[in-house]
Amino acid sequence: MTGTILIADAVATRRIALRAQLGGAFRRVVLAASGAEALEAARREPAEVLLAASDLPDLSVAEMRQRLGDTARGAASPALAVLTPEADRAARLDALTAGADDAITRCTAAPLLLARLRRLLRDREDTAELRLREATRRALGFAEPPAGFDRPAKVALLASRPAQVEALSAAFGARVRQIDRRGVLALGPGDALDALVLAEGGTGPCAAALVPALRAQRATRAAVLLVQASGAGAEADAAQALDMGAQDALAGPFDAEELALRLAARLAAKRRADRLRDHLHEGLDAAVTDPLTGLYNRRFALPKLAHLTEEALVTGRSLAVLIADLDHFKAINDAYGHAAGDAVLAETAARIRRSLTEQDIAARLGGEEFLVVLPGRDAAAAERTGRRLCRIIAETPFALRGRDESVQVTVSIGIAAVPGAAGPTPASSGPQGAEALLERADRALYSAKARGRNRVSAHRSAA
Structure with missing residues (x-):
């Protein structure tokens, strides 16, 4: 226990x-x-x-x-x-x-009392887990995001009487729209609700029976679900609703004032949880993203490359990597300042990103060096991509922030590939294969620099 x-x-x-x-x-x-x-x-x-x-x-x-x-x-x-x-x-x-x-x-009967306790325990554990992750995010040094503006909540009431909608709107202090069963189950992704109160009476199935379907529907999956059960078996219906995923459930006559208080509390809890989740997602993004360029960082890119290389060696699928290094980048920093250099790096990243497909991976390895991973592409396709990158970097001068001038920038690129035609290789060579692939691409990059820069050089040996 x-x-x-x-x-x-x-x-x-x-x-x-x-x-x-x-x-x-x-x-x-x-x-x-x-x-x-x-x-x-x-x-x-x-x-x-x-x-x-x-x-x-x-x-x-x-x-x-x-x-x-x-x-x-x-x-x-x-x-x-x-x-x-x-x-x-x-x-x-x-x-x-x-x-x-x-x-x-x-x-309150024991089944409903225990269901209410289980709901409290679930909510507490969910909140504690989110706060733990938020504490980890802060410990890693990610800044607190600015507080956002809370828009008015989108709330609907499934009820058979318009008077109930008017009473809940008045008690809640904001508009509550009326909706019927057909309408709530036909909500599209653009109709997402923040909260839905299920208070429909009558001789049909209990409104609580809708909870599983609403939890599986995109428009209501994250909504606060509050059930008002009434009539014979109301306590059993309320207990069932809580155990099926409703955030709150009442048994008894419709009480707009109590519903409004519970609704406001549950919406406030939802906003807090949503903010914690948003902060977590932002922290995860920050952990793998280079803050200057918006590309993946080295921490993400190298393990990902190791995995893709291992997969290519096992399956025989082609894989190519490009290492791109800006030419004479130190001269730009020296002549125009580091702010101008940062602007050049950010614009280089943007041009690289625009030239790639969704399956390709672009990362900043550090300084003025970038990595591009091309899954499913052989050396010939990688060379075509490299030449295109050289062209889009060199053909348009880079504007400098705060200056009425621009600077010409070129890039040198080294390429290495795992040829799919080589056939499968034991999986144990995966991480070593990634390191060797990067080493060959790096040697090809030095060859491009030695041959005059602003060009592509491909390593020709087998993977």
């Missing part, structure tokens, strides 16, 4: 009854008679969820939320679910307004 659930309730019989209900949670359960006792337990042993009574005598929900964050000391703080009396709607709304992750009626 892993993980801990804290129960904080001043009434001993309620604590004991709730612990019995949580047998199916497969977590260690720790009991506390007050908020302060629960916080002290959380300091001793990190907990995943705190189930706190709404009528704790010593701490309000807002105070509990704040102090749980302080207790975590940089780790993921416990999710906070507030237990409210059965008929106390105001207590539920107050708890949600104060920042509780969930507000659960105390008489």
